[in-house]
Amino acid sequence: MTILDKRTELTTAGASLASFSRDLYARGWMPGTSGNLSVRIPVGHGETALITASGRDKGSLTEDDMVAVHAQTGDVLVPGSLKASAETSIHAAVYAATEARAVIHVHSPYATVMACRTGESDRTTSLRLERFELLKGLGLDDPSRTEIPVFRNWPQVQMIADEVDEHLGTHPDAAPGLLIADHGITTWGKDLAQARNRLECFEAICQLLVLGAMDS
Amino acid sequence: MTILDKRTELTTAGASLASFSRDLYARGWMPGTSGNLSVRIPVGHGETALITASGRDKGSLTEDDMVAVHAQTGDVLVPGSLKASAETSIHAAVYAATEARAVIHVHSPYATVMACRTGESDRTTSLRLERFELLKGLGLDDPSRTEIPVFRNWPQVQMIADEVDEHLGTHPDAAPGLLIADHGITTWGKDLAQARNRLECFEAICQLLVLGAMDS
Amino acid sequence: MTILDKRTELTTAGASLASFSRDLYARGWMPGTSGNLSVRIPVGHGETALITASGRDKGSLTEDDMVAVHAQTGDVLVPGSLKASAETSIHAAVYAATEARAVIHVHSPYATVMACRTGESDRTTSLRLERFELLKGLGLDDPSRTEIPVFRNWPQVQMIADEVDEHLGTHPDAAPGLLIADHGITTWGKDLAQARNRLECFEAICQLLVLGAMDS
Amino acid sequence: MTILDKRTELTTAGASLASFSRDLYARGWMPGTSGNLSVRIPVGHGETALITASGRDKGSLTEDDMVAVHAQTGDVLVPGSLKASAETSIHAAVYAATEARAVIHVHSPYATVMACRTGESDRTTSLRLERFELLKGLGLDDPSRTEIPVFRNWPQVQMIADEVDEHLGTHPDAAPGLLIADHGITTWGKDLAQARNRLECFEAICQLLVLGAMDS
Numbered sequence A, B, C, D: 001m002t003i004l005d006k007r008t009e010l011t012t013a014g015a016s017l018a019s020f021s022r023d024l025y026a027r028g029w030m031p032g033t034s035g036n037l038s039v040r041i042p043v044g045h046g047e048t049a050l051i052t053a054s055g056r057d058k059g060s061l062t063e064d065d066m067v068a069v070h071a072q073t074g075d076v077l078v079p080g081s082l083k084a085s086a087e088t089s090i091h092a093a094v095y096a097a098t099e100a101r102a103v104i105h106v107h108s109p110y111a112t113v114m115a116c117r118t119g120e121s122d123r124t125t126s127l128r129l130e131r132f133e134l135l136k137g138l139g140l141d142d143p144s145r146t147e148i149p150v151f152r153n154w155p156q157v158q159m160i161a162d163e164v165d166e167h168l169g170t171h172p173d174a175a176p177g178l179l180i181a182d183h184g185i186t187t188w189g190k191d192l193a194q195a196r197n198r199l200e201c202f203e204a205i206c207q208l209l210v211l212g213a214m215d216s
Helices: A003-026 A088-097 A109-118 A133-138 A157-170 A192-210 B003-026 B088-097 B109-118 B133-138 B157-170 B192-210 C003-026 C088-097 C109-118 C133-138 C157-170 C192-210 D003-026 D088-097 D109-118 D133-138 D157-170 D192-210
Strands: A036-043 A046-052 A066-070 A102-106 A125-130 A145-151 A177-180 A184-189 B036-043 B046-052 B066-070 B102-106 B125-130 B145-151 B177-180 B184-189 C036-043 C046-052 C066-070 C102-106 C125-130 C145-151 C177-180 C184-189 D036-043 D046-052 D066-070 D102-106 D125-130 D145-151 D177-180 D184-189
Touching (some): A003 A036, A003 A046, A003 A102, A003 A192, A036 A088, A046 A088, A066 A088, A088 A102, A088 A157, A088 A184, A102 A192, A109 A125, A109 A177, A109 A192, A109 D192, A133 A145, A133 A192, A145 A157, A177 A192, A184 A192, A192 B109, B003 B036, B003 B066, B003 B102, B003 B192, B036 B088, B046 B088, B088 B102, B088 B157, B088 B184, B109 B125, B109 B177, B109 B184, B109 B192, B133 B192, B157 B177, B184 B192, B192 C109, C003 C036, C003 C046, C003 C066, C003 C102, C003 C192, C036 C088, C046 C088, C066 C088, C088 C102, C088 C157, C088 C184, C102 C192, C109 C125, C109 C177, C109 C184, C109 C192, C133 C145, C157 C177, C177 C192, D003 D036, D003 D046, D003 D066, D003 D102, D003 D192, D036 D088, D046 D088, D088 D102, D088 D157, D088 D184, D109 D125, D109 D184, D109 D192, D133 D145, D133 D192, D145 D157, D157 D177, D177 D192, D184 D192
Parallel strands (some): A145 A177, B145 B177, D145 D177
Antiparallel strands (some): A036 A046, A036 A102, A046 A066, A102 A184, A125 A145, A177 A184, B036 B046, B036 B102, B102 B184, B177 B184, C046 C066, C102 C184, C177 C184, D036 D046, D036 D102, D102 D184, D125 D145
């Protein structure tokens, strides 16, 4: 890949990140300036990830609001005026442990309710999901049930990232999503569309749970 | 009907399926790549159904994402690169038992909550609907009440289709809709607009139930 | 007013009815082909009302989908291929008893939940609304509280209309809205915008009630 | 700043107010003609605020539907045909006590439910918010928790404004938002985008509360 090819690929990826951000913002899943999206791009012997900048309105992002970082460490590649998302280290932990090419983190309402209800302050817990047909949208080996981890919402984001890293390292068949207590949901996939599709399935399943699908 | 006429009709039907899919996706009723739509087209002595392909984003379908199948068996007519929806056999069961010209299957939230609450794992159950004015939107002989079946969500879709086939065969005056436990809703009508209108009525009635309309 | 003026006014009114219908449909307040809107137009010594035709998709209405009726009787003025809304007599009852120039009937979810919860099968009841700031949007003399009637959902629409007529005739200071049990809400005002604004206030107040604003 | 500059700035600010109003109306957060927005503009030795006019549809505002008032008193600067929002004095109280350059008041559903549940008729109360990640979107010194006041919904708006003025004067580190019992929410920030972002965070937090995020 030439430098010119790489630049073109980064521009295309940036426009795609902006477009997905605007769409997810319009659904109400990124209140204020919350949430962040990234894509991983193989470059030469290394790997770059492009991630949404910190503190921007997610409803009016453009391709210029992205920051290039090292995919598996989250280190900023070219220091500039933009600051990478405060949660870059969580994206990096997912890239280090999985084959994912895109990661999405949002505060969609129903997944966040379940993250609040099932999270605890002194340990990682999990949310068991079973029976729902929509589990088939997650790419699981056995779509009849899964568990997704609910991590503590450490004020130090790196500590969340470390727990994500350890969890995914020891659970190679983990579902492509995780919750952070009182915080929100993170999903991933081979591209932004797949990460977004899986996010939709998780959010819809959590909506069913909150609306009382499993009562009685 | 000449071959050219048929080709034009299929193209028009495909564009219509794509348009209805994008609309239903935008409402949040087709999370991920879930849901499927079809239309039945009389051709010569036989009948063709055009159905959405498997695994596609429902928010960005075009007329090229459709597969032609035998309407009453679901067999693919012209093998190609596209795979017909995994739930084609359920559409075929509806076409075999009714006069429907269009079938819509989605995971709209309120109908799915009711499908979860009322479904059981060892038998077909039913959801009784009565009193609601919106029952008049279903084309029933007696709009004051109806029951819609809730089928088991067999992992083998053909088993669901067989139960649908048997149910509709023995209930010629059945309402134009059915639920599958933990899964979603399927509706039908003389065209996509009518199937969509009936879907809206079912979903609105289920929303009333979930929001506690019958609490007192 | 010349015949030409009248024709222009009817065309303009028809376009406005279509536009408001599409908007209310897009909110999910007119599932299937439900709901109906009308405007009253003074003509010479009489009064005409233009009302949405029966059985049409409310999301794709045009100015050609309207029927001219006598405002205070609901009788069709020029018999044609279009059928006036099945609930025309309720609009006529409102026009006969009030100064309203526009009437809107929809099945918005929260007002309908309250219509289900508070309605009874053997008598007219009422829903008491108090304290909510949004009551100021209803044009009441005393915006601190009001009561809106909940009529029985007679299968014979004329019987609903008769009860509406009697109620409004004996309550000259009635709030500009009414509920029909298990059915929906009807509001009115000096024009479509005001009837729609009042509908929004009623629906928002009912949403607060359903979401538990008055718990504890 | 020349008179011409000021005129240009007012026109730009008016267009921005109209645009934010239309967006918030489309979300259903300004039912009927409810809600009001303003921006503060430094001019010479004084300060002007531009605020939405009273009684207008918030979904169809233009830059011509704004009224210029004294920022810290709310007095209308140039009497004309438009009436300033009935709640101008609350905006003025915020401008007098804080550095805010923009104020937004809406009746968004979840914040209003919490305003109904926590408000009382005989004293100012407060709503405690803690743990939620979205608290980071409010610009607090300590984002782990905050309290927002819930004022009585006095029929005399000036009395609400007086209580807001007193509260903010004695709580210099107050969160950028307040509730009024049975009424709605008011937020502020350095510009409309920030006030809107904070509103989104408050509304999302209230949604989590209403949906039962803290149930266990």
